[in-house]
Amino acid sequence: MKKNVLIIGAGGVAHVAAHKAAMNNDVLGDICIASRTQSKCDEIIESIQRKGHLKDPSKKLYSRRIDALDIPATVELIRETNSEIVINLGQAFLNMSILEACLETGVAYIDTAIHEDPDKVCEDPPWYANYEWKRKDRCAEKGVTAILGAGFDPGVVNAYCALAVKRYFDKIETIDIIDVNAGSHGKYFATNFDPEINFREFVKVWTWIDRQWKEYPTHTVKRVYDLPVVGPSPIYLNGHDELHSLSQNIDAESIRFWMGFGDHYINVFTVLRTLGFLNHLPVKLADGQEVVPLKVVKALLPDPKTLAPNYTGKTCIGNFVKGIKDGKPRELLIYQVSDHKAAYEEVESQGISYTAGVPPVAAAMLIADGAWDTRTMVNVEELDPEPFIAILDRIGLPTEFKEIEPGSAESFDGTVRDLETEIAESTATVTISAANPMIAVAPKPR
Amino acid sequence: MKKNVLIIGAGGVAHVAAHKAAMNNDVLGDICIASRTQSKCDEIIESIQRKGHLKDPSKKLYSRRIDALDIPATVELIRETNSEIVINLGQAFLNMSILEACLETGVAYIDTAIHEDPDKVCEDPPWYANYEWKRKDRCAEKGVTAILGAGFDPGVVNAYCALAVKRYFDKIETIDIIDVNAGSHGKYFATNFDPEINFREFVKVWTWIDRQWKEYPTHTVKRVYDLPVVGPSPIYLNGHDELHSLSQNIDAESIRFWMGFGDHYINVFTVLRTLGFLNHLPVKLADGQEVVPLKVVKALLPDPKTLAPNYTGKTCIGNFVKGIKDGKPRELLIYQVSDHKAAYEEVESQGISYTAGVPPVAAAMLIADGAWDTRTMVNVEELDPEPFIAILDRIGLPTEFKEIEPGSAESFDGTVRDLETEIAESTATVTISAANPMIAVAPKPR
Incomplete structure (x- = not known):
C-alpha cells in the first residue's frame, strides 16, 4: 500500500490527472501539484475546488514550486511531501532527472512519454533503450516501481495489446493503433498538447513492420478508415512512443501507429516544416541573436489549455488487432471514445488532455x-x-x-507498401515534389 | 554637373545599381559602395569586374564600411569620397539619417522606398508626410536635390503617370498600377527582396479610391488580368509607396495598386500571417527570450540574392490608365517587361532586383x-x-x-466594390472565415 501523490507538471494533462486524483484521494492520499510556475498549480487547485472534486476533504491538496531538472530539490520535495507515488506529467525532457529522484527516495514513478534530449528528435529504436531501460536494473535492485508510458497512447493502447494477447487471440499478426481527434477547437491552427513536444513527434516515422524497424517520411502514407462514432477519418502512418516497447514485448509481425490529420492541418504543418519553423535547433538571425524556431512556434500558437471551453466533437483511439483465435482468423477493434465537451463539463479540460490524464491516475491507484x-x-x-x-x-x-468479419469492408488493411508506390498512390493533399524536399526524403529501412 | 556616386546598401538592388553605375561611370564618375558588411560590397565589385562592366577604367570603384544610422559617420564618408550623389539602397529604416547627411553636406539624395519606423507598418496616408516631406523646406533652403522613390514602383510607374498627363490624356479618370512577377525561382517559398521589408507591405491595403483613402484587408480583392507577355495573372489590391505621393500630385479619381500572387504564395503567406509569424514586434518565448517573429522568417527564407542563378520567366509592371483625350475615351497600358535570365546574364542578378536597381542610376545620370x-x-x-x-x-x-479599345475585353476594370461584395465574389483560394480573423478585419474607410 503506497499513498500520497506528487504530480509534477501543470499543463493540460496534469490538470486532468489532478482532478482525477482528487476524485480518488480516498485511495491516493494527499496530493501535491508541483511545477516551475506555482501559480499554474494553484489554478488547477482552484478548478478542482470549483468543481467540488476533493472526495475526502481530510486529505491535503496543495502546490509547490519545483525545477524538476534539479534532482536534489526533487528528492527534497518528495521527502517533504511524504509522497510515495510520483506522477511525472512535465515536459519529456525531465523524465530522467525525476526518475533519478525516485530511485534515490525509493518511491514509485509513473510517466506518459519517452524521455527526450532537447537536441535530438525521433531517436533510433527502440528509443526506451537510450534512456529508461538503462535504469531498469537499478529499479529492480532498489525495488522501485516505475511504470513507463501510462497515458493513453502510450499507455491504454499498450494495455489493449496485452488484453488482446490475454483474452482474445492465440496468435497476433498485426496491430494498428489508430488515434483520431475528430473534435473542433474553432481556432485557425492549434496543437492539443505542448507544440514543442507535439511537433518533435513528426520529424521521422519509425514503424515496426515484419518484425523490423522501417523509417518513412512523415505524412507520405495515408489511409481513410471508418472508425466507430467519428466516422471515415484520414489517417497517416506515424511514429509513436509505444511502438518502441510493444515491438519488444508483444509477439506480432507488425505493429503500426496511425494518426488522424485533416487537410488544413497537413497544409499548415507542411508550410511550417518546409520553411524550417519546426526545427528544434537554433538558427542565427541577421542581428546575431540565436533562436530555436520551434520555440517561436510554441509562443505563437494558442496555449493548448485555452482550447478547452469551446472544444466540441469526439476522439476515438483504439487498436485494430488481426490474428488467430481457436484456429480461425479474428479481427477486433478495441477502442475508446471521448467527448471534448463532456471532458470540459467534468474537469474543465479538453478531450485530448482527458484521455492522457486519466490513465496515469488509474496506474497510481493500482x-x-x-x-x-x-x-x-x-x-x-x-x-x-x-x-x-x-x-x-x-x-x-x-x-x-x-x-469485425475478417477481410470484410470493415477491416483495416494497414499494409504499408514501398515508398514510391505509397507516394504514387497517395491521395494526400500535401504536395510531394522537388520543391518540397523535406517530404521527398528517401526512407532508410533498417 | 554633379559627379561621384556613393551607393549605400549591398543587397540585390544595390548590386544591380552598382553594375549600371559602373557601365555609365563616364557620366557618373567614381563609385563607392558602402554597407554595414563591407565584404558584401566587395562581392558586388568582383561581379562588376568579372563582367568587365567598368566603362571608364580611369574612374574609381571601391568599397567602404558604413553604419548609415550614424549621421556624422555618413557625413564623413560623403566628404571623404567626394560624392555629390548618394543613392540610398539600404533598408528603408535608414532613409532619414542618410537624407540628413546629404542635407549637411549639400549633396544629392536618391532613394527607392518610403522611410520606415521599425515599430510601425503601413502608416497612415500620405505616409511621405510623416517623414520625407517634413524635410522638404530644408531641401529647398539648402538647394539639396532629393528624388524620392526612384526605383521601379515607386519610380518608373510614377514617371508613367506623369507621361500619361503630359502626352496621352487631357483628363485622367483612373490609374491601375499592376506589378506581376511571372518568374519561377524553383524554391518552395522565397521573397524577391528583403523579407523583413517585403512582408511589412502586406499588413494593410491603403488605396486611393474616388479621391479618398480607403483601407482594405490584404488579399481580399482579387482580379485576373491578361497582361502582355506574361498572360492572364491573378492580382490582388495592395497598398504601395507610390500611392502616397501620386494621390497628391496626379489629378485622377482613383489610383490603385495591384500585385500578382499565385495560389501557393497566398497559401504560405496566409499560414505565416495568420499564425503571427509576420509580426514585426517582439514576442516573449517560454524561457523569457524576446524575438521578433518576422526576423526569424527572414533567417529561414532563402536570401533573395541566391535566387538569381536559377530564376526563369518574366516580369511585367505597368500602368493601366483610363481617361479622355481630344474629347474621346482612351485606355492605355504603359508597361515594361523584364526577363530574369537575361538580367542574370547581364549583371548576375534576378529580374526584380534589376527593375528596381536600374532606375535610381538613370535618376543619378539625370x-x-x-x-x-x-x-x-x-x-x-x-x-x-x-x-x-x-x-x-x-x-x-x-x-x-x-x-486598348475603351470598354473592350482587353480593358482592366479596377473598380473596387464594398468589402462584403468583394469577399462574397472572391475567387481567392485563401479561406475567408471566422477561423481566419486576420483576413476578415472590417475596412475603415477614411
Whole structure:
C-alpha cells in the first residue's frame, strides 16, 4: 500500500490527472501539484475546488514550486511531501532527472512519454533503450516501481495489446493503433498538447513492420478508415512512443501507429516544416541573436489549455488487432471514445488532455492498492491489463469492442507498401515534389 | 554637373545599381559602395569586374564600411569620397539619417522606398508626410536635390503617370498600377527582396479610391488580368509607396495598386500571417527570450540574392490608365517587361532586383547632367518623365505601350466594390472565415 501523490507538471494533462486524483484521494492520499510556475498549480487547485472534486476533504491538496531538472530539490520535495507515488506529467525532457529522484527516495514513478534530449528528435529504436531501460536494473535492485508510458497512447493502447494477447487471440499478426481527434477547437491552427513536444513527434516515422524497424517520411502514407462514432477519418502512418516497447514485448509481425490529420492541418504543418519553423535547433538571425524556431512556434500558437471551453466533437483511439483465435482468423477493434465537451463539463479540460490524464491516475491507484506495485521498471503491456481497464471503465475512459468479419469492408488493411508506390498512390493533399524536399526524403529501412 | 556616386546598401538592388553605375561611370564618375558588411560590397565589385562592366577604367570603384544610422559617420564618408550623389539602397529604416547627411553636406539624395519606423507598418496616408516631406523646406533652403522613390514602383510607374498627363490624356479618370512577377525561382517559398521589408507591405491595403483613402484587408480583392507577355495573372489590391505621393500630385479619381500572387504564395503567406509569424514586434518565448517573429522568417527564407542563378520567366509592371483625350475615351497600358535570365546574364542578378536597381542610376545620370538636378525635394511624378524614360530605354528597361479599345475585353476594370461584395465574389483560394480573423478585419474607410 503506497499513498500520497506528487504530480509534477501543470499543463493540460496534469490538470486532468489532478482532478482525477482528487476524485480518488480516498485511495491516493494527499496530493501535491508541483511545477516551475506555482501559480499554474494553484489554478488547477482552484478548478478542482470549483468543481467540488476533493472526495475526502481530510486529505491535503496543495502546490509547490519545483525545477524538476534539479534532482536534489526533487528528492527534497518528495521527502517533504511524504509522497510515495510520483506522477511525472512535465515536459519529456525531465523524465530522467525525476526518475533519478525516485530511485534515490525509493518511491514509485509513473510517466506518459519517452524521455527526450532537447537536441535530438525521433531517436533510433527502440528509443526506451537510450534512456529508461538503462535504469531498469537499478529499479529492480532498489525495488522501485516505475511504470513507463501510462497515458493513453502510450499507455491504454499498450494495455489493449496485452488484453488482446490475454483474452482474445492465440496468435497476433498485426496491430494498428489508430488515434483520431475528430473534435473542433474553432481556432485557425492549434496543437492539443505542448507544440514543442507535439511537433518533435513528426520529424521521422519509425514503424515496426515484419518484425523490423522501417523509417518513412512523415505524412507520405495515408489511409481513410471508418472508425466507430467519428466516422471515415484520414489517417497517416506515424511514429509513436509505444511502438518502441510493444515491438519488444508483444509477439506480432507488425505493429503500426496511425494518426488522424485533416487537410488544413497537413497544409499548415507542411508550410511550417518546409520553411524550417519546426526545427528544434537554433538558427542565427541577421542581428546575431540565436533562436530555436520551434520555440517561436510554441509562443505563437494558442496555449493548448485555452482550447478547452469551446472544444466540441469526439476522439476515438483504439487498436485494430488481426490474428488467430481457436484456429480461425479474428479481427477486433478495441477502442475508446471521448467527448471534448463532456471532458470540459467534468474537469474543465479538453478531450485530448482527458484521455492522457486519466490513465496515469488509474496506474497510481493500482500502485496504491498493490496490484501494479511491481518494484521494478515496466512498460504497461507487461502488466495485467484487466484491473487497469476496469478502473478506466469506472473513472471516465470506458473501453469498447467491435468484432469485425475478417477481410470484410470493415477491416483495416494497414499494409504499408514501398515508398514510391505509397507516394504514387497517395491521395494526400500535401504536395510531394522537388520543391518540397523535406517530404521527398528517401526512407532508410533498417 | 554633379559627379561621384556613393551607393549605400549591398543587397540585390544595390548590386544591380552598382553594375549600371559602373557601365555609365563616364557620366557618373567614381563609385563607392558602402554597407554595414563591407565584404558584401566587395562581392558586388568582383561581379562588376568579372563582367568587365567598368566603362571608364580611369574612374574609381571601391568599397567602404558604413553604419548609415550614424549621421556624422555618413557625413564623413560623403566628404571623404567626394560624392555629390548618394543613392540610398539600404533598408528603408535608414532613409532619414542618410537624407540628413546629404542635407549637411549639400549633396544629392536618391532613394527607392518610403522611410520606415521599425515599430510601425503601413502608416497612415500620405505616409511621405510623416517623414520625407517634413524635410522638404530644408531641401529647398539648402538647394539639396532629393528624388524620392526612384526605383521601379515607386519610380518608373510614377514617371508613367506623369507621361500619361503630359502626352496621352487631357483628363485622367483612373490609374491601375499592376506589378506581376511571372518568374519561377524553383524554391518552395522565397521573397524577391528583403523579407523583413517585403512582408511589412502586406499588413494593410491603403488605396486611393474616388479621391479618398480607403483601407482594405490584404488579399481580399482579387482580379485576373491578361497582361502582355506574361498572360492572364491573378492580382490582388495592395497598398504601395507610390500611392502616397501620386494621390497628391496626379489629378485622377482613383489610383490603385495591384500585385500578382499565385495560389501557393497566398497559401504560405496566409499560414505565416495568420499564425503571427509576420509580426514585426517582439514576442516573449517560454524561457523569457524576446524575438521578433518576422526576423526569424527572414533567417529561414532563402536570401533573395541566391535566387538569381536559377530564376526563369518574366516580369511585367505597368500602368493601366483610363481617361479622355481630344474629347474621346482612351485606355492605355504603359508597361515594361523584364526577363530574369537575361538580367542574370547581364549583371548576375534576378529580374526584380534589376527593375528596381536600374532606375535610381538613370535618376543619378539625370542629376549628373543637370536635367533632374532640382535643388529641392521631389517625387518622381513631379519631374519631366521623358528624359528618364529615354535613358531607361537605353540602359535596360525599355517602355512599351498598348492602346486598348475603351470598354473592350482587353480593358482592366479596377473598380473596387464594398468589402462584403468583394469577399462574397472572391475567387481567392485563401479561406475567408471566422477561423481566419486576420483576413476578415472590417475596412475603415477614411
